[in-house]
Amino acid sequence: MKITLKVWRQKSKDAKGEFKTYQHDHVSSDMSFLEMMDVLNTQLIKKGEEPIHFDHDCREGICGMCSMYINGQPHGPLQTTTCQLHMRTFKDGETITVEPWRAQAFPVIKDLVVDRSAFDRIQQAGGYVSVNTGGVPDANVIPIPKKIADEAFDAAACIGCGACVAACKNASAMLFVSAKVSQFALLPQGHAERKERVEKMVEQMDSEGFGSCTNTRACEAECPKAISVANIARMNREYFSAMVSSYEVKVGGGE
Amino acid sequence: MKWLIDLFSSTLGRKVLMALTGLFLILFLAVHLAGNLQLLKHDGGRAFNVYAEFMSTNPLIQVISKGNFFFILLHAGVSLGLTIRNRNARGGVGYAVISGKSSIWSSRNMGILGTVILVFIVIHLKDFWAQMHWGGIETVMYDGKEYRDLSKLVAYWFHVGWYVALYCFCMIAIGFHLWHGFISAFQTLGLNHPKYNPLIHFVGKAFAIVVPALFAWIPLAMYFNI
């Protein structure tokens, strides 16, 4: 296969970026998208040019590190991660535009690499159950109905890649945040801190500069793990009921 | 009361305002339509005029009507604020390519649709509501009581071709706005449950088609004398 790639190149966070066009004549349809980029990078290095930087790690669709906006869709045309996208999805001779995730809260670090530490900070605001190591009850003490456990799992399957933010026209992080809130709202282990958790996490989400949800459902359609927007509705419920019934909490991390 | 301020300054709280005002305006649309449908009666506009008189004089309706204006402005104002925030959330550089495959057109264009509707509301108010209240509107007598003859004014405008076209165009905009807005309001309020979703979706979509279609039918029927 031969393809033409239009790739966003940006030297550093503060540098001005631009698209560069590369002709790629050695593409096999069996390559993953990232392997195609590897081969291109080898060619660039051989020419003495800097390779295109992009995030990647596990290359099996679970670590959530890869993050390319391909032809107008996060992770490209299939509902999967970029590392699991293969070149047979594209046509010979096609022009493919590759951009980084675009969001105020995800500044570009270099080329296609963005800073997603905002997600970590949201989790630090309350995405946990406050138990210390040791001194916990036996695992079978609390029975959890299978349906509830399964639904919690569906929410917990989020890999934190940020495709939801990238897909959303408002760069909203609602799907990501609601997945964590849902997991702990569903499971009894999370109930003790249920109200504080959602208040703190929403506050942190807003302060990171993500947009608001306008229910376009693009996040759900693009999420490689098919996290449902039902989680967003659940977070809305959790948030309103918390706000009208909880004690006022100090926002920020901590116990 | 800091919590209340926190609630309504958060993006989720502001979305709730959007949803609640939106649902109120949906109710308003239904009531408004019920009134308008009386124009289709071949009674010289009497039923419609009586209804209009009631709507513009009943004290309770007057309160609701003030609320209605307030909710329209709130709906528009909050959405403007959120839209600005959402624009900024994308960051300085936007995407060069957007496929648009993952969401429907109306969901992505609620702002544009809303603006069209807002402009329409202004025109609509100027031509009818303002005339009714402060304009030199003609009157008619039914059973010895004087009524303002709004139906005649409506009949006048609904025989102006470009006005009918504009009206219908705006109803299409409202239809698209509702197509997303109705269901979206429930989602925002957290009312998403597999048991009730089919009903919400059915009613939402039916409402988005039937209500604007009936609204548009009235000028069309009058224009073409059906």
Place this chain on the structure above:
Amino acid sequence: MKLESKSPEGPLAEKWTKHKFNLKLVNPANKRKYEIIVVGTGLAGASAAASLGELGYNVKAFCFQDSPRRAHSIAAQGGINAAKNYQNDGDSIYRLFYDTIKGGDYRAREANVHRLAEVSVNIIDQCVAQGVPFAREYGGLLANRSFGGAQVSRTFYARGQTGQQLLLGAYSALNRQIANGKVKMYNRTEMLDVVVVDGKARGIVTRDLITGKIEAHSAHAVLLCTGGYGNVFYLSTNAKGSNVTAAWRAHKKGALFANPCFTQIHPTCIPVSGDHQSKLTLMSESLRNDGRVWVPKVAVKGLKAKDARSIAEADRDYFLERKYPSFGNLVPRDVASRNGKMMCDEGRGVGATGLAVFLDFADAIKRDGRDVISAKYGNLFDMYKQITGDDPYEMPMMIFPAVHYTMGGLWVDYNLMTSVPGLYALGEANFSDHGANRLGASALMQGLADGYFVIPYTIGDYLAGIGWNDKVSTDHPVFKETIEAVNSRVQKLLSIKGKKTVDEFHRELGLTLWEYCGMSRNDAGLRIAKKKIQELRTEFWQNVDVVGSANELNMELEKAGRVADFLELGELMVDDALDRKESCGCHFREESQTTDGEALRIDNDYAYSSAWEYKGENQPEELHKEELKFENVKLTQRSYK
């Protein structure tokens, strides 16, 4: 150097309890005066950092990824073992201990393995309390399955994403301590050296991967939780970033490296599709429950999966069923892997590369129906189709073995301390619990055992011993020297400006090891490999091309540093394999086999862990042997005939 395992005396089941009591404690009020560095945030690192933060220590945690949640523990699929005996099928701590030590082919310390089995039950409790969504029965209690040939159902799982869910649990505990201010997290920061002053680990030197800044961090103790070195083979199921650098730097500063040649090869991976291949993807072992493994009896060049039906039943060789009638396709990983590779070496491999065997579900679909097979393996079939473009419902899958896990690692004593005081190794980075072969669903167990339930106790003993005021500041000359050394190495890599890319060197190294030091090896081959690796290393330092500069995000530079370390480790792996002239666990030494070609372990000569000591640049390493004493189990040879 004398190896002291510090295994406690006394009856096996009481060793850990007794040891815990004998360990010195740190006064609670003094804990905040100690600083601990944790490198790596996988299961071992995140759980250790969180637990130590909860105890009150000040922790600095480091990961090279953009978030601690990305560590490669996340990719573990199958499950985690625990001797809960929830299924009432006769499981016990002793049975888990026995299975693990036997599974490791009697090359692990009894005391360590028993402790692992003991704390396994606490791990499940801990994870459930954190909100890890394990699979459950309809009654609401936890579900178990039998995994990796175990005779009892002791594996807890969360669909095929157990590693992910456990890691996110540990990550959430870590986040809580970050929010508390007890853990300071350094993302996108790579450890490039350990600082040893007067024989004790005193800190590390790191590179900020975004700015390139080289920095020193001092602490009372350093924990390396940096995972395994499977990527030395270039192609493995590890993440692209997984590397040996932290462990290797520690090794060069005095920490012994144990059993480097013990690497586990997983039989059911998706084969290589071409030179562009960047990593291998594991398919769950459970596929062998219903799939039949075969190759054509007579070699057919380039046989494609879609043409497999053209080979008549009589012309197929179901080689596992033929050679191991009682276990058939369910022989252990190493046996399945070795036989698969053997078929390919005979030229009977299939696919365009000839490096694959078929795993055929046609009979199972005929027997059980497509729906049953789809319910069991649907997601795996979909994944396979997505990657290869072939539909396993219509044609056989193609599989080939791939490097999956490394049992070897830094030598540690019972307290998880390396031979450098104050320097610890946890999880896959150490060598301690799996012997020569790791059982399925045991890696997650070990990572979390070390982090949650071992290190919080054992580190106190060391810290109480040295006292909180025994700390070296980063102004110490040794810190300055180490920073200087790291800097000059970075500059050296950038200044070579040769002709070959880092990946080209890495790939060559990987091929050499795979060929000569993989699942099957012999003396002559290992000697060839040793020479090749030495030559490749020399060439690397003369001819590698690293573009870009030091003061920016430069992924080529990151890779170059890691590959440079792999090139040194590779030779040690070969040395270790040369020394161990027995077939054992995961590897087959061709000189040591039974008359019918099966692995032959030699307990009289090789019942030891090899611990290698670095002796300086281009000097042969010195082997120290830790004799393994088995007081509780009887050593037996495996047989699957």
